[in-house]
Amino acid sequence: MTDTIQKVAWKSASNIALVKYWGKHSEQIPMNPSISITLENANTQTSIQYNKSNGSDVKVDFLFEGNRKPEFGQKIERFIARIAKDYPLLNEFSYIIESSNSFPHSTGIASSASSMSALAMNLYSILREHGAIASEDLSIASSMSRLGSGSACRSVYPGFAVWGNSEIVDGSHDEYAVEVNEKIHEEFKNTHDSILIVDSAKKSVSSTEGHALMAGHSFRESRIKQSHDNLKVLMQALEGGDWHKFTEIVELEALTLHALMMSSVPSYILLHPNTLKVIELIREFRNATSTAMAFTLDAGPNIHLLYPDYNAGAVKSFINDALIQYCEERKVLHDKAGQGPEKLI
Numbered sequence: 001m002t003d004t005i006q007k008v009a010w011k012s013a014s015n016i017a018l019v020k021y022w023g024k025h026s027e028q029i030p031m032n033p034s035i036s037i038t039l040e041n042a043n044t045q046t047s048i049q050y051n052k053s054n055g056s057d058v059k060v061d062f063l064f065e066g067n068r069k070p071e072f073g074q075k076i077e078r079f080i081a082r083i084a085k086d087y088p089l090l091n092e093f094s095y096i097i098e099s100s101n102s103f104p105h106s107t108g109i110a111s112s113a114s115s116m117s118a119l120a121m122n123l124y125s126i127l128r129e130h131g132a133i134a135s136e137d138l139s140i141a142s143s144m145s146r147l148g149s150g151s152a153c154r155s156v157y158p159g160f161a162v163w164g165n166s167e168i169v170d171g172s173h174d175e176y177a178v179e180v181n182e183k184i185h186e187e188f189k190n191t192h193d194s195i196l197i198v199d200s201a202k203k204s205v206s207s208t209e210g211h212a213l214m215a216g217h218s219f220r221e222s223r224i225k226q227s228h229d230n231l232k233v234l235m236q237a238l239e240g241g242d243w244h245k246f247t248e249i250v251e252l253e254a255l256t257l258h259a260l261m262m263s264s265v266p267s268y269i270l271l272h273p274n275t276l277k278v279i280e281l282i283r284e285f286r287n288a289t290s291t292a293m294a295f296t297l298d299a300g301p302n303i304h305l306l307y308p309d310y311n312a313g314a315v316k317s318f319i320n321d322a323l324i325q326y327c328e329e330r331k332v333l334h335d336k337a338g339q340g341p342e343k344l345i
């Protein structure tokens with residue numbers, strides 16, 4: 001191995017869950033299976049310059065959008081050290097890592113899925129280029145991403161990915177996600193996601209704390225069963241091109257996530273009054289026009305409005321006419337199902 005500086009870089013996007021991952025145990029093992037759509041525009045670009053280090057500890061110098069962030073650097077050092085347990089080659093380098101997001105910080109969009117998957121793709125590339133991973137296997141990159149952030153493990157694939165063991169998805173696994181795009185009907189192939197920024201303030205509960213609340217939740221067992229049932233029906237809808245069934249399950253999952261937070265001890269309400277107003281308007285418009293569209297929510301107040309490509313004109317007009325006034329500074333981010341991570345260097 002030479003002593004020269006080497007460089008890799010990847011771009012990876014966030015994803016929006018349709019059946020939600022909420023609750024985990026052991027080393028980032030999900031309480032229940034989840035499925036998501038990897039997006040395109042909300043992404044993180046991360047580059048790593050690395051060269052042979054003299055010391056035995058992993059050393060990281062981390063810059064976010066040009067500014068040195070020692071606290072994150074230490075977090076990443078621990079993350080790399082964890083992966084180095086399986087791939088000791090990573091202990092041999094020191095790293096300069098530079099990262100930036102395509103979306104402004106003030107949108108309340110969670111960046112852990114895009115940032116941790118971009119980072120994991122870089123480490124995966126380093127291991128591939130030095131022969132520590134013999135052949136292409138994205139489940140390894142997915143598993144590495146999971147250790148950084150659970151939802152990130154689904155972002156290493158384009159389009160639709162399932163994470164967590166489920167009897168209805170062949171090859172599904174608790175340690176990594178699998179892509180299920182070959183099963184997806186044309187109707188859903190180019191699904192759009194317009195993110196309505198109702199409130200960009202920092203969340204009052206981190207997802208890590210939120211997951212922990214599920215451990216002793218009164219509805220834990222029924223939630224686990226419900227997620228399996230919902231994944232089954234949703235997969236049928238996705239295979240059959242059924243927007244009606246899709247909408248029923250996706251909205252049920254979004255509201256269940258918030259109902260679980262509201263009914264946990266302590267309880268959290270992350271919905272904003274305008275979240276409810278927008279949901280009401282979406283349902284009214286859908287009832288009146290039969291436009292195929294469904295909303296979902298992350299662990300926050302912002303609304304993701306999902307719709308097929310052929311409705312893009314109609315839904316964007318509806319957003320501009322009726323919904324944008326309920327968004328903070330009229331902020332809406334238009335995104336869609338994406339191609340998965342892209343190697344830049």
Ligand code: DP6
Nearest residue numbers: 017020021034149150151207208299
């Ligand atoms: C509500 O992946 O952010 O977005 O594993 O602690 O990093 P950690 O949690 P995270 O949780 C995301 C939860 C969710 C639902 C989902 O993406 O499935």
